[in-house]
Amino acid sequence: MHEVAQKIKSDIKKEAGDFITVSIGIAPNRFLAKLASGLHKPDGLDEINKDNILEIYGRLALQDLSGIAQNNAVRLASAGIYTVCDFYCADVATLKRAFHSIGGYYWYLRLRGWEIDGVEFSRKSFGNSYALPRPLAKSDELSPILAKLTEKMCFRLRTAGFKARGVGLFINYQNGNFWHKTRLMADFMYESGDFFKCAYKLLCDSPYKESVRVLAVSCFDLAKLSVIQPDMFGMQAKKYNLANSVDAINAKWGSFVLGPASLLLSKENVKDRIAFGGVRDLI
Missing domain, CATH: 3.30.1490.100 (DNA polymerase, Y-family, little finger domain)
Incomplete structure (x- = not known):
């Protein structure tokens, strides 16, 4: 995967020169790949995996996560969740209470690398x-x-x-x-x-x-x-x-x-x- 990512970066530089740079993230799901791509912008190449995920989470604030703005951060704080590591370690029941919906379960899976954002659920x-x-x-x-x-x-x-x-x-x-x-x-x-x-x-x-x-x-x-x-x-x-x-x-x-x-x-x-x-x- 690193070789493919590096080739993408090289091809862009070859075709567009130094005017355009690209950051690439490698991870088990889209959410973590997006997070990885933002670690060393504007010209980064980073991977998030089981060996470094907690170390990376420890460097981030809750609002560094896509989808966690101020309102959601307040919800999480009401459940005793103040850091990304707290978020990761919280159980499903706690997250459901914090979000008042099944969205808490989706976050539980998303933070652990499961692909949830590309899955189609039965629409009601x-x-x-x-x-x-x-x-x-x-x-x-x-x-x-x-x-x-x-x-x-x-x-x-x-x-x-x-x-x-x-x-x-x-x-x-x-x-x-x-x-x-x-x-x-x-x-x-x-x-x-x-x-x-x-x-x-x-x-x-x-x-x-x-x-x-x-x-x-x-x-x-x-x-x-x-x-x-x-x-x-x-x-x-x-x-x-x-x-x-x-x-x-x-x-x-x-x-x-x-x-x-x-x-x-x-x-x-x-x-x-x-x-x-x-x-x-x-x-």
């Missing part, structure tokens, strides 16, 4: 959430944000080749209250507008009229999209073809180049962000 739902930068309380104020979250969710749903019957809405309010409701429809849905109508009805059902801190929409009860059930007037096929055409244009030219006019109202409230690791179908 799709969802998107957003923490509002300023307080909004009225349904018509929240509607453009909900529309954009729904569009992002549905793009991922369709790209993965799924349709869904269930829609869920979660709201966390500024005063600490939270509210959650789901609805299971009679028929499977595919087009963003159908999901948004259902999600907006759920939003209007909330008994709280307070300022919202976090808004999240999800879909569940998934099924692989093999064929579209035809209806008498061919509307389902038209919706299917339109959604696919819009997705293809947005995938080529940029997210939300085409979309509902209501998305224009969300620009000042919803900024596009890219998350690390957790979203495999990144857009």
Whole structure:
């Protein structure tokens, strides 16, 4: 592996000269290989293996790990984990409690060299959430944000080749209250507008009229999209073809180049962000 890595570096230098350098990491999984590539930037070649992993972990801070930003570091500290070595030595139960999810188990495997980030798991739902930068309380104020979250969710749903019957809405309010409701429809849905109508009805059902801190929409009860059930007037096929055409244009030219006019109202409230690791179908 070292010979291959060195040849890659030599070939780049031969073709591009000294203007471009590359750091290469060698490790049992992608996460550790990325970590190794950053040890001696901008022109490093390092390997992480069973013989040196603890020594390397001992030189790093938690936030040196890709995917561990300040919020996750605080979560880990609440579980008594302050260093990368603490992180490595923690058992699965402790990490699950710290992350409040199965993500703790994934970190347990990732830190030990198991390939977890390239594994496809059975998908049960799709969802998107957003923490509002300023307080909004009225349904018509929240509607453009909900529309954009729904569009992002549905793009991922369709790209993965799924349709869904269930829609869920979660709201966390500024005063600490939270509210959650789901609805299971009679028929499977595919087009963003159908999901948004259902999600907006759920939003209007909330008994709280307070300022919202976090808004999240999800879909569940998934099924692989093999064929579209035809209806008498061919509307389902038209919706299917339109959604696919819009997705293809947005995938080529940029997210939300085409979309509902209501998305224009969300620009000042919803900024596009890219998350690390957790979203495999990144857009």
